Amino acid sequence: MTLTEAKRNFLRHCGLVVNLSQNTLRAYGSDLDDAHRYLGQRRKLEDIRAEHLRGYIEHMRLQRHLKETTVKRRLASLKLLFVWAVRERIIGDDPFHTLSERIRLPKRLPRALDRSDRECLRKALVLRSTTDDFNTIRSKTAIHLLLDTGIRVGELVTICLRDISLANESLLVQGKGDRQRLVYLLQKPLYRKVEKYLACRRSVQTSSDRLLVSARGKPVSAVNIRKELRGLCKTAGIVRHVTPHMLRHTCATQWLEAGMDIRYVQKLLGHQSISTTEIYTHVSDQGLREALFKATGGFRR
Structure with missing residues (x-):
């Protein structure tokens, strides 16, 4: 063969x-x-x-x-x-x-947005312009979902209308290995953005049952989301290269730093093994600086 x-x-x-x-x-x-x-x-x-x-x-x-x-x-x-x-x-x-070859990978921490970039991105998501068309509303909704639910971009673009329940404030996500899980729309800004997007989507002529579609009714791809994220980060004044997966890292890091049980984080992220989730237990440089600042009585040179 x-x-x-x-x-x-x-x-x-x-x-x-x-x-x-x-x-x-x-x-x-x-x-x-x-x-x-x-x-x-x-x-x-x-x-x-x-x-x-x-x-x-x-x-x-x-x-x-x-x-x-x-x-x-x-x-x-x-x-x-x-x-x-x-x-x-x-x-x-x-x-x-x-084969006796061994490939040693460098130990790298997940790349997450720091507090400053995170706030800049959130401001860009909240700001509404009179020129915001359907594609812009949909783009901001998609990025907001990535930032607040920690789902993968590949999972996001496969979500269908039947998978979302505003009544239960939840999304059904089809993860790796065909494993399903629920993520939640508990933050009011996120809930309202999704609610507004769904209202706008009803006016779009489409045969697709995907949650995210373009103004022409075509399903949105992961490539589209990546491109739109780059554009929004540029508008927000974020210099570093930001990817959808960095938003997942950011979300996971925030949850753990806020004291959420790692088992809940594992379930929300859709990790089969908790050892995968444990890579997020690092403390961000910003969090470390703030903790040290408080521990030393807030003295600066």
């Missing part, structure tokens, strides 16, 4: 049997495509050896200067393909078993 055939069958297995999300399937597909370009799409799966994998690692590191996180993710996707191929008895040996 060639790499191309193996990739196609593996992704079909992941979609139909394992029931992985479309986002995960696209990520696997992209990683495997990259490996195939180096290894050769017509190469037989059983002909791949550990030395080929080492060559691929060196190619990513030395020639393309990819980050270790990228190298590790692409190898992980390729490794899953070989695990599947051995289990399906397509090949006898897994070349990863004799």
Whole structure:
């Protein structure tokens, strides 16, 4: 079986049997495509050896200067393909078993907005202009949801109208691994923004049942949200590059710093393992400075 055939069958297995999300399937597909370009799409799966994998690692590191996180993710996707191929008895040996390469990732804390940038962004979300059209209202609503609920941007764009309940002040979110969870619209500014958006959405002609649509009635993509977030941050005067996932980090950090039980944070974020949530238990530099300032009696030089 060639790499191309193996990739196609593996992704079909992941979609139909394992029931992985479309986002995960696209990520696997992209990683495997990259490996195939180096290894050769017509190469037989059983002909791949550990030395080929080492060559691929060196190619990513030395020639393309990819980050270790990228190298590790692409190898992980390729490794899953070989695990599947051995289990399906397509090949006898897994070349990863004799691969001694270790990829050490730097320990990095999640990047969250500091207090100043957070306040600037919130002000930009609250300010309303007479020129705010439907797309602007929808864009601000989307960013407000990211900032106050901690949902992933991929989850946000797949929310449907039936998933939202204003009466219960909640959203039903379809997370990773098809796991469902509820997030809540308890903050009044967020609730009102969602309520206003839904009222405006009724006037939009669309056949889509997605919560977020454009003025033309087309579903909004994650790429659109990222672009709109960059635009709003520019308007707010935020210099640093801000991503939707940073808003998730910001939300989680705020919850924990406010004293919320980590098990509740885990449930709201949709983490399967609490060890994933524990990376947010760091104290932000701003919070550390404020705590130290109070502890020393508020003296400054």
